[in-house]
Amino acid sequence: MSSITRREFIKISSVAGAATAFAAACASAPEAPPEEAPIAEPAEQEPKEPVRMALLMDNSLCVNCQSCRLACQNENNLPVNERYIRFDYVDTGSFPNVQHHVNRHSCQHCNTAPCVEVCPVDALYKGAEGFTHTEFETCIGCGACLSVCPFEVPVISQEPETGAPKMYKCNACKHLIVDGGVPACATTCITDAVDYGPWDEMLKKAEDRVAALRQRYPDAAVYGETQQNGLGLLLVLRTPAEDYPHLV
Numbered sequence: 001m002s003s004i005t006r007r008e009f010i011k012i013s014s015v016a017g018a019a020t021a022f023a024a025a026c027a028s029a030p031e032a033p034p035e036e037a038p039i040a041e042p043a044e045q046e047p048k049e050p051v052r053m054a055l056l057m058d059n060s061l062c063v064n065c066q067s068c069r070l071a072c073q074n075e076n077n078l079p080v081n082e083r084y085i086r087f088d089y090v091d092t093g094s095f096p097n098v099q100h101h102v103n104r105h106s107c108q109h110c111n112t113a114p115c116v117e118v119c120p121v122d123a124l125y126k127g128a129e130g131f132t133h134t135e136f137e138t139c140i141g142c143g144a145c146l147s148v149c150p151f152e153v154p155v156i157s158q159e160p161e162t163g164a165p166k167m168y169k170c171n172a173c174k175h176l177i178v179d180g181g182v183p184a185c186a187t188t189c190i191t192d193a194v195d196y197g198p199w200d201e202m203l204k205k206a207e208d209r210v211a212a213l214r215q216r217y218p219d220a221a222v223y224g225e226t227q228q229n230g231l232g233l234l235l236v237l238r239t240p241a242e243d244y245p246h247l248v
């Protein structure tokens, strides 16, 4: 067994001591701060698909009080002699079993809208929610839209301030619905005959109403599911569409 000198012993001891001190120092050293996680970029929002909306007119609930028509004139600042909502009245049966029926006559907001196709100045266009809107300032009152509308809706009349011919028709209260609001006629109806919501929901509601109505009115029907590739104004009718002068 080899022996070591005092000098060698001191050298070994001091190296070992330094190593121990270094280890101790490492053990007591404050931990390095954890690496900060990078701040996540906010996920890009997928643009939402616009939901197809509809007005629903349940004519079986209408008591013809004209509240919707007046609210519409007020909301859209119409001259007192202009209106976007009119009514057709129909009597069916024979005395003494006569029934009186009413149907709202206003823009049906055709999904395939011939008025949009013919307007020479693009004053009519389809909005994201499926309604047919009018750029009133752009309209030149030529009447081309009136000549192709299957429901005889547009009315050409003089604008009171300028005397210029303009086309008047329901624009689905674009200024309200664009911010998620509800058209004035739907918020005003005293019997909830007018409703507004996603097209599918309105169609289902109309079908449920018709199912209930058929116990008393066997010819009750939903109007607007297929006409013009689907209408933005759905109707609940108590009698066949052929009974009404402006339905096709």
Ligand code: SF4
Pocket (backbone or CB within 6 Å): 106, 107, 108, 109, 110, 113, 114, 115, 116, 132, 145, 148, 149, 150, 151, 152, 153, 154, 169
């Ligand atoms: S009902 Fe007449 S005015 Fe309304 S969208 Fe249809 S074609 Fe145009």
Ligand code: SF4
Pocket (backbone or CB within 6 Å): 118, 119, 120, 121, 122, 123, 124, 138, 139, 140, 141, 142, 143, 144, 145, 146, 154, 166, 167
């Ligand atoms: S009346 Fe107005 S909205 Fe109708 S087709 Fe002429 S310019 Fe277009």
Ligand code: SF4
Pocket (backbone or CB within 6 Å): 071, 072, 073, 075, 076, 084, 085, 106, 169, 170, 171, 172, 173, 183, 184, 185, 186
């Ligand atoms: S949706 Fe607006 S513009 Fe159209 S009939 Fe109703 S209140 Fe009038």
